[in-house]
Amino acid sequence: MDITTQKPAAPPTPGPAAPADKRAARGATRPGDRIFLALSRGSGIFVLVLMAAIAAFLAYRASIAISEDEANFFTTFEWNPSGIPPEFGIAVLAFGTVVSSIIAMVIAVPISVGIALFITHYAPRRLGGLIAYVIDLLAAVPSIVYGLWGALVLVPHMDGLYGWLDDYFGWTGILEWNGGAPRSLFTVGILLALMILPIITNVSREVFRQVPRMHEEAALALGATRWEVIRMSVLPFGRSGVISASMLGLGRALGETMAVAMVLSPSFDISASLLDPGGGTFAQNIASKFNEATEMGRDALIASGLVLFVITLLVNGAARLIIARRKEYSGANA
Amino acid sequence: MSNATLSPQRSSLRGATLPKWFAWAVAAGSVVLGLGISAAAGLGSSIQWALIAAILFVVGSYGISAKVEGRRQAKDRTATSLVWVAFLLAVIPLASLIWETVKRGIKVLDGYFLTHSMGVVADTEPGGGIYHAILGTLEQVGLATLISVPIGVLTAIYLVEYGRGRLAKAVTFFVDVMTGIPSIVAGLFILSLWILILGMGYSGFAGSMALSILMIPVVVRSTEEMLKLVPNELREASLALGVPKWRTILKVVLPTSLGGITTGVMLAIARITGETAPVLLLVWVTNFINSNPFSDPQASLPMYIYLQYANSGGSGAAYDRAWAAALTLIAFIMILNLVARGIARWKAPKTGR
Numbered sequence: 001m002d003i004t005t006q007k008p009a010a011p012p013t014p015g016p017a018a019p020a021d022k023r024a025a026r027g028a029t030r031p032g033d034r035i036f037l038a039l040s041r042g043s044g045i046f047v048l049v050l051m052a053a054i055a056a057f058l059a060y061r062a063s064i065a066i067s068e069d070e071a072n073f074f075t076t077f078e079w080n081p082s083g084i085p086p087e088f089g090i091a092v093l094a095f096g097t098v099v100s101s102i103i104a105m106v107i108a109v110p111i112s113v114g115i116a117l118f119i120t121h122y123a124p125r126r127l128g129g130l131i132a133y134v135i136d137l138l139a140a141v142p143s144i145v146y147g148l149w150g151a152l153v154l155v156p157h158m159d160g161l162y163g164w165l166d167d168y169f170g171w172t173g174i175l176e177w178n179g180g181a182p183r184s185l186f187t188v189g190i191l192l193a194l195m196i197l198p199i200i201t202n203v204s205r206e207v208f209r210q211v212p213r214m215h216e217e218a219a220l221a222l223g224a225t226r227w228e229v230i231r232m233s234v235l236p237f238g239r240s241g242v243i244s245a246s247m248l249g250l251g252r253a254l255g256e257t258m259a260v261a262m263v264l265s266p267s268f269d270i271s272a273s274l275l276d277p278g279g280g281t282f283a284q285n286i287a288s289k290f291n292e293a294t295e296m297g298r299d300a301l302i303a304s305g306l307v308l309f310v311i312t313l314l315v316n317g318a319a320r321l322i323i324a325r326r327k328e329y330s331g332a333n334a
Numbered sequence: 335m336s337n338a339t340l341s342p343q344r345s346s347l348r349g350a351t352l353p354k355w356f357a358w359a360v361a362a363g364s365v366v367l368g369l370g371i372s373a374a375a376g377l378g379s380s381i382q383w384a385l386i387a388a389i390l391f392v393v394g395s396y397g398i399s400a401k402v403e404g405r406r407q408a409k410d411r412t413a414t415s416l417v418w419v420a421f422l423l424a425v426i427p428l429a430s431l432i433w434e435t436v437k438r439g440i441k442v443l444d445g446y447f448l449t450h451s452m453g454v455v456a457d458t459e460p461g462g463g464i465y466h467a468i469l470g471t472l473e474q475v476g477l478a479t480l481i482s483v484p485i486g487v488l489t490a491i492y493l494v495e496y497g498r499g500r501l502a503k504a505v506t507f508f509v510d511v512m513t514g515i516p517s518i519v520a521g522l523f524i525l526s527l528w529i530l531i532l533g534m535g536y537s538g539f540a541g542s543m544a545l546s547i548l549m550i551p552v553v554v555r556s557t558e559e560m561l562k563l564v565p566n567e568l569r570e571a572s573l574a575l576g577v578p579k580w581r582t583i584l585k586v587v588l589p590t591s592l593g594g595i596t597t598g599v600m601l602a603i604a605r606i607t608g609e610t611a612p613v614l615l616l617v618w619v620t621n622f623i624n625s626n627p628f629s630d631p632q633a634s635l636p637m638y639i640y641l642q643y644a645n646s647g648g649s650g651a652a653y654d655r656a657w658a659a660a661l662t663l664i665a666f667i668m669i670l671n672l673v674a675r676g677i678a679r680w681k682a683p684k685t686g687r
Contacts (some may be wrong), residue, residue, distance in 0.1 A: 036580035040492035043485045044505040047550065051508050054515070054523045054547075061526040114420025122417050131421075138428055140601075140667050142608020144636040145660045148643055149431045152653065164382065194427055201424075225410035248514065255516020257611040258636070262643060283518045287614055298530065305522040309515070316514030320507065 058306040065299035073303065079268050079289065081300035088300050090307055092268050096185055096279035097308075100260070101253040103189025103274070104196060109246050111193075112200035119201075120208040121230060132205060139198035147262035150191040155263060158182035158190075162275055176273040183265040186274040188281075191259055196249035203248060207241030208234055240322050247319035251312050257283035282308040350402050357395065357411070364390035391415065432664075439661025442654045448662070451633075452621035457642070460651040464659050466623040467638035470538060473627040474617065474634060475607050477542035478549055483599055485546075486553025487588075493554070494561040495583055512551040520547040521612030529616070536618045538627030541634070544612035549602045556598025560591040593681020600674035604667045610636035635663045 066073050068086050076089020115135070119128040159182060166177035215233035224232065260281050266288060267278035280288075286301045293301060368387030392415055400408035447463040455462035489509070493502055524544040528534050564587050572582040588595070613619075618631035619641055639659045646652030 030578050030580075032580045033578050036583070037492075037496055040488040040496060041501075043488035044492040044497070044501065046485060047489055047505055047512070047554070048508055050547065050550075051512060053527070054519070057523055057526045057531070058519070061530060111420045111424050114417045115424055118417045118421045122414065137668060137671055138431075140604050140608075140671050141431070142610070142636060142663060142667065144608060144610045144639050145435060145664060146431070148639060148656055148660050149434060151643065153430065153434050154427070194424075194431075197424055197428075225406055227410040227413035228406065230413070251514040251516075255514075255518065257516070257518045258614075258640060262640070283516060283611065286518050286522065287611060290615060295530075298525070302522050302526055305519050309519045312514055312516055312519070313511060316511050317507075319514075320510040323510075324507075 054309070058302055058309060061299050062303035062306040065296065065303040068296065069300070077268060077270070079285070079300075081297045082294040086296055086300070090282070090304050092270055093280050093282045093285050093304060094307070095270050096284075097254055097281040097311075099274065099279070100185045100188045100192055100281060101250055103186060104192035104253045105246060105250055107190065107193035108197050108200055108249060109242075112197050112245070112249075113204055113242060115197075115201045116204035116208050117230060117234070119205050121226065121234070132202075135198045135201050139202060143195060143256060143259045144262075146191060146195050147259035150187070150259055150263040154191060155182055155187060158187050162186075165275065173272055174274050177275040178273075180275075180277045181265060182275070183263055183277045184275050185264070185279050188260050188264050189274075191263055192253045192256055195256060195259060196252050199252060200242075200245045200249040203245035204238065204242050207238040207245070211237045240325070244319040244322040247315050247322070251316045251319065254315065255283055255308060255312050256281075257287050260284040261287045351407075352399060352402055356398075357415075360395045360398070361391055364388075364394055388419070435657060435660050435664060438654065438657035439659075441658065443658040443661055447655075447658060451623045452638075453623075455621075457645045457652050458647055458649040460654070462655065464635065464638055464655075464662060466620070467633040467635045467659065468662070469623060469625060470617070470627075470632035470634040471607060471636075473625070474538045474541045474545060474613070474632065475603060477539060477627060478545035478606060479599065479603055481542065482546040482549040482553055482602070486550045486602075487557050487595065489550070489554045490557035490561055491583060491587075493558055495579070495587070509551045509554045512547075513555065515547065516611075517544070517548055517609045518611040518615070520544045521615035523547070524612070525615050535629065536616060536631045537629050538617055538624075538632040538634075541613045541617035541632075542627065544616055545606045545609060548609060548612075549606050552602035552605060553599055556601065557591075557595050560594030560598065561587060563594065564590045593677050597674040597678040597681075600670050600677070604670040604674070607667055607670075608636055608663060610640055613637050614640070635659055635666075639663070 065081065065086075069081075069088060070085035071078065071087040071089055073089055074094075075091050076087060077091050079088045079092075080086065081088045115131070119132050119135075122128075123131065162177045162182050165175045169175040170177065211234050215237065216229050219229045219233050261284045264280065264284055265277040266280040266284060268280070269278060271278050282304050286305055289297065289301060364387045367390050368383045371386055372383040392412060395411050395415065396408045399411050442460075448468070449465050450463035451466035452462040489505065493506060496502075497505065521544045524540055524547075528540050528543065529536070534540065568586055568590060569582055572586045573579065577585070613634050613636060617634060617637070619633050619637040620631045621633070624630055624632045639656045642652045642656035642659065646656070
């Protein structure tokens with residue numbers, strides 16, 4: 001960057017008196033500056049307006065639907081918005097969304113932390129760098145491809161695991177398998193876990209990498225084993241980072257649409273066993289029902305979308321607040 | 335007990351350690367034992383013997399190591415093996431994802447496939463291609479980029495160069511929160527505003543608007559990071575010469591960080607290219623070539639994959655096309671990613687680290 005070429009382009013303005021200095025430094029006096037500031041501030045304000053507009057328009061259409069709804073919007077196990085009278089509720093969707101996300105988190109968080117530790121503390125440096133790079137790239141694989149893989153490769157391979165779970169844990173009731181196609185919330189949870197694994201790994205890795213070298217060396221000098229170093233200096237330092245990484249992953253799992261829609265065989269009832277096909281999630285329901293929805297049906301779907309929006313807003317906001325409390329790293333590359 | 339280390343005089347400062355091949359020996363032993371036990375008990379599933387072997391390995395190495403090296407070393411070994419297990423557990427399905435896509439996608443992916451539309455080809459028959467979908471995706475993503483790059487870059491400039499106080503804080507926070515908006519919600523917003531309230535029809539442009547909602551926060555965040563890397567000395571040098579601030583930003587700050595901003599924009603493009611949900615709600619899909627993104631449904635690669643999967647009726651031809659389109663999509667995104675990272679490395683500001 002050669003900035004000397006700039007010199008002749010802008011002769012100093014003739015008489016900026018001393019009192020005007022402060023304002024000039026903040027760049028709001030010259031017309032060019034004023035326009036530019038207005039443009040960039042305008043963009044910032046536009047982002048805020050956009051967020052407000054998303055909430056407002058969704059709420060507006062949702063209120064139309066909910067006022068027509070003859071059943072309780074939160075507790076009804078049915079989705080029949082174009083019926084007479086229209087009856088629909090989000091109980092099944094809320095259940096399915098929460099259950100599949102919990103399964104995804106239970107699987108993905110420990111594994112992601114393990115991989116992040118593997119990359120930063122166990123693998124040889126070259127290998128660690130390579131794995132980190134590959135996992136970065138995997139974060140970019142679109143959800144539709146995960147969906148295709150899930151539906152055509154993962155589902156046929158789930159039979160063995162289902163049978164095994166049924167053999168040994170069937171007595172619990174929640175892991176009982178009746179031989180149906182393994183297109184259940186459990187499979188969805190596994191697929192979601194795979195999809196959020198890269199993002200949780202990436203953020204955790206960044207945090208683990210920033211553990212002060214001195215902490216680790218101090219622990220090593222005291223004769224700690226590698227595991228003790230991790231337990232005493234790395235994990236405590238990285239805890240809040242891992243929590244916020246998990247919540248970012250949770251946000252993605254909650255809003256995942258196409259992969260769920262392609263793998264799940266949806267229905268509007270809740271079954272006790274996780275291995276039974278059926279159930280649904282907010283996003284999946286919107287994608288599957290949108291095609292044949294009437295005007296009323298679309299508003300009802302928007303109402304369920306509003307609930308999803310609020311939930312993800314809360315989860316992401318909480319994650320960001322945890323990150324913001326510690327300024328040492330940023331989630332920018334997440 | 336000291337038979338593990340047979341050094342003539344044992345240093346009193348070091349405890350007994352097991353040799354390097356110990357872990358491999360235990361692993362081999364537990365695989366053999368696992369296979370033996372499951373053969374004896376008549377268990378057929380490969381998950382079962384693998385699980386038995388894994389448990390034997392963890393317990394065995396813990397037990398032996400606890401006896402020879404002490405509990406702390408044993409715990410360390412257990413942690414190491416768990417970390418390896420985590421890594422392997424994740425690598426297997428992710429490698430399978432890439433492998434299957436390449437293996438099944440390469441079958442019908444050729445010049446004909448890339449240059450023809452689905453026009454009059456029935457979903458269950460072989461033939462046809464993805465030309466219309468590539469065209470649609472490029473147009474929709476291009477429009478979304480045109481909308482979001484100016485807004486995103488200007489917002490980032492505001493945050494870095496001007497932003498102080500409450501407004502900047504609010505913008506930062508909401509940009510962060512916006513990163514997490516599910517794509518389907520962005521789609522629903524444009525649906526309610528553009529189609530339900532303003533009464534417009536399906537079009538590529540409607541999809542672009544939803545995609546730009548997803549793209550803006552990514553562009554803002556990456557541009558912000560890049561602008562922050564520009565050394566203050568450059569700004570001060572320019573301002574000291576009497577250059578107005580806006581020209582300083584346009585002629586000094588932005589060119590310095592251009593490489594990084596380009597990288598960020600390309601990564602953002604890669605992210606939205608694969609989005610399906612908003613396209614499903616707003617653009618819908620067609621089997622014919624529609625090169626006008628401002629009216630009528632348009633095809634796109636993600637929707638094409640979904641449609642081939644959903645309407646296949648179990649036909650192999652449709653699945654083949656879906657895989658081939660998936661491979662094209664992944665290849666496009668990966669190339670964008672690699673080029674973006676290449677630019678980032680090549681243009682990286684020399685600030686150490």
